[in-house]
């Protein structure tokens with residue numbers, strides 16, 4: 001590889017909003033044959049909104065008060081929903097995030113749990129007939145969370161995030177370039193499949209705990225693939241680092257940008273196939 005053509009390649013990237021941390025990344029981008037994409041904030045806008053809430057006013061008040069302690073986009077959606085309904089949030093005495101499962105909080109000696117099925121199972125909460133309602137939301141691509149107060153099931157809150165407009169085209173272009181495209185998410189299988197379908201992805205790895213994302217990338221590499229990982233979150237950083245090429249979403253966290261080899265400005269997914277095309281053009285010119 002001549003230094004000049006590499007410089008032209010990275011320059012072409014920069015002009016388009018694709019920031020390669022070093023020229024050597026062009027060659028490794030050229031070699032990729034699989035792209036793994038995080039769901040929330042990468043494929044979707046990462047600005048979820050509450051679409052459904054079943055429960056009484058007291059439950060909503062406890063739910064939103066508890067979520068005030070969380071930085072998760074799901075929590076922001078719930079707090080915004082309660083604020084819009086002019087619900088006054090209460091003091092939280094104790095708060096605990098359970099990665100990949102939900103949250104636990106204490107509010108005026110009430111124990112509040114908000115999260116997925118696994119969280120409720122782990123705390124022996126009987127959710128009665130909620131399962132069918134959960135499924136109905138999930139097939140729609142919504143993330144539904146169960147709420148329990150003092151060990152008793154109290155309702156469901158469902159949240160929807162919208163896909164980025166250009167996601168389907170970006171994924172099609174990647175597939176046309178001959179890359180395998182895979183979605184990786186902590187969300188449940190059904191919601192993940194619904195979102196994947198909207199953007200044209202047929203391979204989904206769901207219900208992955210934050211600390212397991214890097215292991216999943218490693219597994220794909222062990223199948224003999226050269227993996228590009230795309231993500232925005234703190235959770236994604238180890239996976240971005242272990243991938244052959246880590247691609248951070250420019251609108252994402254600083255930690256993700258640090259861990260990645262490439263940053264795409266503004267979170268525009270079309271820049272991913274663009275980066276691949278620039279790498280092909282550059283490396284083919286050299287050889």
Ligand code: ADP
Pocket residue numbers: 039040067070072074075099100101102103114115116143144145184185186187188208209210
């Ligand atoms: P993602 O990859 O979608 O960001 P996470 O690993 O952060 O997924 O979360 C996985 C699941 O854990 C969520 O779909 C949700 O069910 C539950 N969860 C995470 N954070 C919260 C929260 N603050 N409140 C309620 N549930 C949560």
Ligand code: MG
Pocket residue numbers: 038039040041042231232233
């Ligand atoms: Mg994300």
